[in-house]
Amino acid sequence: MEKRGRAGLLGNAILIAICLLWAVPAIGILVTSFRDSRDIFSSGWWTVFPHRAWLKVGEVRVDPAVDVDGPITVEGRTASFEQWREGVRVAADRKLQWYGNKRTRTLIVQELRWRGFSARLNLDNYQGVLSGGRVSFRNAGGDTITRLGNNFSDAVLNSIAVAVPSTLIPILIAAFAAYAFAWMEFPGRKTLFVIVVALLVVPLQIALIPVLRDFMKLRLNGTFLAMWLAHTGFGLPLAVYLLFNYISELPRDIFESAFIDGATPFSMFVRLVLPLSVPALASFAIFQFLWVWNDYLVALIFLGDKHRVLTSSLAAMVGEKGQDWHYLTSGAFLSMLLPLAVFFALQRYFVRGLMAGSVKG
Amino acid sequence: MEKPRRGLAVLGFSLLLLLSAAVLYGGFALLRSLSGSKIPAALLAVVWGIGSVVLLYYVLNRGAEMLPRRARRYLLPLVFAGPALALLFWFLVLPTLRTLWLAFFDETSTRFLFLRNFRFAFTDPIMLEGFRNNLLWMVFGTLFCVGLGLVIAVLADRSRWEKLYKAVIFMPMAISFVGAGVIWKFVYSYKGEAAGLQEIGLLNAVAVALGGRAQPWLLLGGWNNLLLIAIMVWLQTGYAMVILSSAIKAVPKELLEAARMDGAGELRIFTGVTIPSIRGTLLTVTTTIVIFSLKLFDIVRVMTGGNWGTNVIANEFYMQQFTYGQTGRASAIAIVLLLAVIPVMVYNLRRFGESRAFK
Numbered sequence: 001m002e003k004r005g006r007a008g009l010l011g012n013a014i015l016i017a018i019c020l021l022w023a024v025p026a027i028g029i030l031v032t033s034f035r036d037s038r039d040i041f042s043s044g045w046w047t048v049f050p051h052r053a054w055l056k057v058g059e060v061r062v063d064p065a066v067d068v069d070g071p072i073t074v075e076g077r078t079a080s081f082e083q084w085r086e087g088v089r090v091a092a093d094r095k096l097q098w099y100g101n102k103r104t105r106t107l108i109v110q111e112l113r114w115r116g117f118s119a120r121l122n123l124d125n126y127q128g129v130l131s132g133g134r135v136s137f138r139n140a141g142g143d144t145i146t147r148l149g150n151n152f153s154d155a156v157l158n159s160i161a162v163a164v165p166s167t168l169i170p171i172l173i174a175a176f177a178a179y180a181f182a183w184m185e186f187p188g189r190k191t192l193f194v195i196v197v198a199l200l201v202v203p204l205q206i207a208l209i210p211v212l213r214d215f216m217k218l219r220l221n222g223t224f225l226a227m228w229l230a231h232t233g234f235g236l237p238l239a240v241y242l243l244f245n246y247i248s249e250l251p252r253d254i255f256e257s258a259f260i261d262g263a264t265p266f267s268m269f270v271r272l273v274l275p276l277s278v279p280a281l282a283s284f285a286i287f288q289f290l291w292v293w294n295d296y297l298v299a300l301i302f303l304g305d306k307h308r309v310l311t312s313s314l315a316a317m318v319g320e321k322g323q324d325w326h327y328l329t330s331g332a333f334l335s336m337l338l339p340l341a342v343f344f345a346l347q348r349y350f351v352r353g354l355m356a357g358s359v360k361g
Numbered sequence: 362m363e364k365p366r367r368g369l370a371v372l373g374f375s376l377l378l379l380l381s382a383a384v385l386y387g388g389f390a391l392l393r394s395l396s397g398s399k400i401p402a403a404l405l406a407v408v409w410g411i412g413s414v415v416l417l418y419y420v421l422n423r424g425a426e427m428l429p430r431r432a433r434r435y436l437l438p439l440v441f442a443g444p445a446l447a448l449l450f451w452f453l454v455l456p457t458l459r460t461l462w463l464a465f466f467d468e469t470s471t472r473f474l475f476l477r478n479f480r481f482a483f484t485d486p487i488m489l490e491g492f493r494n495n496l497l498w499m500v501f502g503t504l505f506c507v508g509l510g511l512v513i514a515v516l517a518d519r520s521r522w523e524k525l526y527k528a529v530i531f532m533p534m535a536i537s538f539v540g541a542g543v544i545w546k547f548v549y550s551y552k553g554e555a556a557g558l559q560e561i562g563l564l565n566a567v568a569v570a571l572g573g574r575a576q577p578w579l580l581l582g583g584w585n586n587l588l589l590i591a592i593m594v595w596l597q598t599g600y601a602m603v604i605l606s607s608a609i610k611a612v613p614k615e616l617l618e619a620a621r622m623d624g625a626g627e628l629r630i631f632t633g634v635t636i637p638s639i640r641g642t643l644l645t646v647t648t649t650i651v652i653f654s655l656k657l658f659d660i661v662r663v664m665t666g667g668n669w670g671t672n673v674i675a676n677e678f679y680m681q682q683f684t685y686g687q688t689g690r691a692s693a694i695a696i697v698l699l700l701a702v703i704p705v706m707v708y709n710l711r712r713f714g715e716s717r718a719f720k
Binding site for chain 1: 389448451512517526603675
């Protein structure tokens with residue numbers, strides 16, 4: 001019964017165009033990351049695909065007897081010097097072009113050939129960016145350059161050490177709090193929850209300077225603990241809000257029957273609430289994991305240069321080593337692997353989390 | 362009979378308390394001494410961090426359960442909600458007040474300047490540039506994210522390959538802003554006009570292929586802001602699309618059928634039925650992206666560092682605090698950001714009040 005007529009065709013065309021627009025930049029970085037360091041600087045990444053391009057195949061000398069100020073005939077074609085300078089196509093796939101000034105009497109022969117089948121593709125960029133030792137590569141001019149690798153494998157470990165606890169700790173703390181807000185009586189319950197809702201959109205810039213001072217005083221700055229605390233603190237409003245919405249909707253009966261059976265609040269939480277809330281916990285977990293893994297600002301300020309995470313390593317490469325572009329590509333792609341995998345594996349939960357909490361600050 | 366048992370329990374609990382304190386501190390000291398973050402250190406950190414939190418709740422709960430029933434009723438909510446509230450207080454509530462306080466002082470936080478930092482925040486040319494650019498981000502970024510998201514959601518809804526289209530558009534949401542910055546550096550790259558250089562940037566290649574000339578895109582005043590905004594659109598359209606798509610799917614089929622029976626065209630149905638039905642969702646998506654573009658930092662930081670007329674407020678906050686050491690000014694800027702989100706905060710609170718989540 002659907003309307004898949006002309007509008008559908010046009011619609012599909014528009015969608016395909018937009019999707020191409022979306023995919024091409026990412027494909028570009030992926031292709032570039034496999035290219036030889038020399039090629040990256042000297043030609044666009046799209047040249048690795050088979051395409052026809054003009055290629056110099058030889059030279060033709062003009063007879064010294066020919067007057068170069070008049071019409072010149074080469075390979076059966078007659079043209080003025082200016083026209084030869086511009087280049088003349090003598091055949092569909094053959095072009096002659098005058099090289100330099102009139103005195104050179106040299107024409108460069110170019111032929112349109114298929115290229116791209118023998119593009120130099122390798123894993124050198126990945127090796128170089130992951131290594132902590134010295135790596136060497138060749139720049140566009142062909143000179144060999146040796147310098148310290150970027151040690152991305154350490155950055156991957158640091159990112160994991162930051163992201164995993166920064167995801168699980170706020171979930172646990174928020175789940176306990178959400179349970180208390182939903183199913184326990186205590187004074188100030190509503191006021192406190194209103195504060196949580198208000199904090200949802202507070203920009204985290206507001207907290208950076210005071211928290212940094214606290215961390216300095218406690219000598220926590222630059223430690224993983226500081227990162228966990230900061231990410232937990234900043235992620236809690238959304239976590240409590242999301243989990244409260246879910247946990248408060250659990251059926252009352254199960255709590256009552258468990259209570260009659262003599263269960264304590266703690267055991268009810270561990271045996272009933274946590275298992276029943278898995279969908280909500282998963283939604284928030286993916287949300288928070290992507291947020292922490294991709295975070296740059298918090299890592300920049302509280303972790304500094306000692307334990308660089310992936311984002312700060314990448315950003316440092318953009319800033320410090322303009323010439324190491326070939327490492328940027330593999331680095332950027334490596335930093336995307338884990339979040340992309342998590343994202344596509346658990347997309348369903350992620351979408352649900354987005355829907356429930358589209359008010360994050 | 363009753364007394365000795367309680368005594369024993371208290372003794373056991375004290376031992377447990379001591380033990381966990383030792384584990385917490387020991388783990389921390391061990392982690393500190395393990396410099397150079399290699400695999401075991403990272404693994405230990407993860408286990409220690411998460412384990413500590415579990416231990417904390419377990420011990421606190423054991424303590425609370427030993428108390429008489431009356432006291433337990435008051436103490437248990439504190440055990441459950443206390444840690445979350447303490448962290449919220451430490452990391453958000455208190456810092457907001459402290460930042461407000463700092464905003465009245467100079468960079469050493471000793472000399473009282475009253476409103477001078479705010480005068481800077483509202484009148485300095487660099488801040489005015491930031492306000493202008495943030496306005497550009499908010500208007501164009503939001504317009505394109507929501508507009509494109511809506512178009513894609515509507516079109517994909519009728520297509521057989523909906524899932525594929527959506528996955529492609531949604532994919533950038535998993536990528537960090539820094540990573541996106543790297544990707545787009547390769548799109549906007551400019552090598553100059555020296556002989557024999559081939560442009561390696563996609564945009565310049567397209568410009569040349571269309572008969573134009575290569576441009577240093579990120580240096581072009583005015584345009585460079587829009588090119589940076591394109592990166593955010595690339596990243597965030599997927600978000601708008603997903604939310605709007607599920608709202609569109611929730612529009613009652615009967616409503617659409619009735620409109621069709623009345624002979625309304627597809628466009629008429631879209632503006633007359635679909636849009637009004639998803640108005641609430643549109644508003645939520647729009648406010649979320651507006652807030653997002655207000656706080657935007659990473660893209661500008663990585664792509665231009667705020668140079669060439671691309672500065673934004675959040676970057677100026679960073680520059681004032683961490684490059685110039687102007688704590689007072691940075692705090693005033695942070696307060697400006699907070700003021701800007703207050704309307705949304707009020708809206709959220711009002712909606713929460715209406716939802717009657719607490720009966």
